[in-house]
Amino acid sequence: MKKIIIAIDGFSSCGKSTMAKDLAKEIGYIYIDSGAMYRAVTLYCLENRLFNADGSIQEEALRQQMGQIQISFQLNPETQRPMTFLNGKNVEERIRTMEVSSHVSPVAALGFVREALVRQQQEMGKEKGIVMDGRDIGTAVFPDAELKIFVTASAQIRAQRRYEELKAKGQEASFDEILHNVEERDRIDQNRTVSPLRKADDAILLDNSEMTIPEQKEWLKEQFEKATHASH
Numbered sequence: 001m002k003k004i005i006i007a008i009d010g011f012s013s014c015g016k017s018t019m020a021k022d023l024a025k026e027i028g029y030i031y032i033d034s035g036a037m038y039r040a041v042t043l044y045c046l047e048n049r050l051f052n053a054d055g056s057i058q059e060e061a062l063r064q065q066m067g068q069i070q071i072s073f074q075l076n077p078e079t080q081r082p083m084t085f086l087n088g089k090n091v092e093e094r095i096r097t098m099e100v101s102s103h104v105s106p107v108a109a110l111g112f113v114r115e116a117l118v119r120q121q122q123e124m125g126k127e128k129g130i131v132m133d134g135r136d137i138g139t140a141v142f143p144d145a146e147l148k149i150f151v152t153a154s155a156q157i158r159a160q161r162r163y164e165e166l167k168a169k170g171q172e173a174s175f176d177e178i179l180h181n182v183e184e185r186d187r188i189d190q191n192r193t194v195s196p197l198r199k200a201d202d203a204i205l206l207d208n209s210e211m212t213i214p215e216q217k218e219w220l221k222e223q224f225e226k227a228t229h230a231s232h
């Protein structure tokens, strides 16, 4: 069967990666978490002190150093989940911290950062057979993707899901801090000039507020079967 490109965009912490990973595993596609790439660049900025005291970014320094930021993914054999590597170091844990979450959106709003990462993302998908989740996959990275999903859920539910995720990792953070970060990131992501977060006209909208993980997995598989069946 012809391999396609599947783009899963949407708001922070609604379950995009979970759905994308589950489907990719089931149909034997590559899975790419584009958000992890923006988080890795943000971690690089934190580790190389490219943030000023007021939280702004030393943009020129970062632009000069973009060529030295190598991001790659390796599958964790135990969990079958991808691990994110920054310049050869496994940073999967660190990129998920609230420190990175509270710095990533301004980094992701920089045009030269987006150009560099989108080029890499498009390279990864050139053979198709890929599921990629993020904010601009169906609008900017793969506008011709054969299947586009846009996921949303109430901010409260999304914050609750992230709260439980961090708690399970032993990264305790207050629900209010997480809710604020989720809403703040969505506001910045939707209002930036470069590739703002928005639903592609041909994307299928899913509000998974009331859906369980198995239900959303089933729903996505059905969309995939329709898309590949229709494309014969």
Ligand SMILES: Nc1ncnc2c1ncn2[C@@H]1O[C@H](COP(=O)(O)OP(=O)(O)O)[C@@H](O)[C@H]1O
Pocket (backbone or CB within 6 Å): 011, 012, 013, 014, 015, 016, 017, 018, 019, 133, 161, 162, 164, 165, 208, 211, 212, 213, 216
């Ligand atoms: N439908 C759902 N119901 C409850 N929890 C969910 C659901 N989908 C995902 N989750 C959980 O919510 C957290 C965030 O999911 P994730 O896939 O990382 O979201 P995103 O990729 O949109 O940020 C994870 O802990 C995940 O297990």
Ligand SMILES: Nc1ccn([C@@H]2O[C@H](COP(=O)(O)OP(=O)(O)O)[C@@H](O)[C@H]2O)c(=O)n1
Pocket (backbone or CB within 6 Å): 011, 012, 013, 014, 034, 035, 036, 038, 039, 104, 105, 106, 108, 109, 133, 134, 135, 136, 137, 185, 186, 189
């Ligand atoms: N394709 C993408 C993916 C993420 N991002 C940025 O990276 C941040 C983190 O993305 P993420 O998918 O890891 O965030 P969560 O939805 O997991 O909280 C987002 O808030 C965006 O600012 C982006 O601009 N474009």
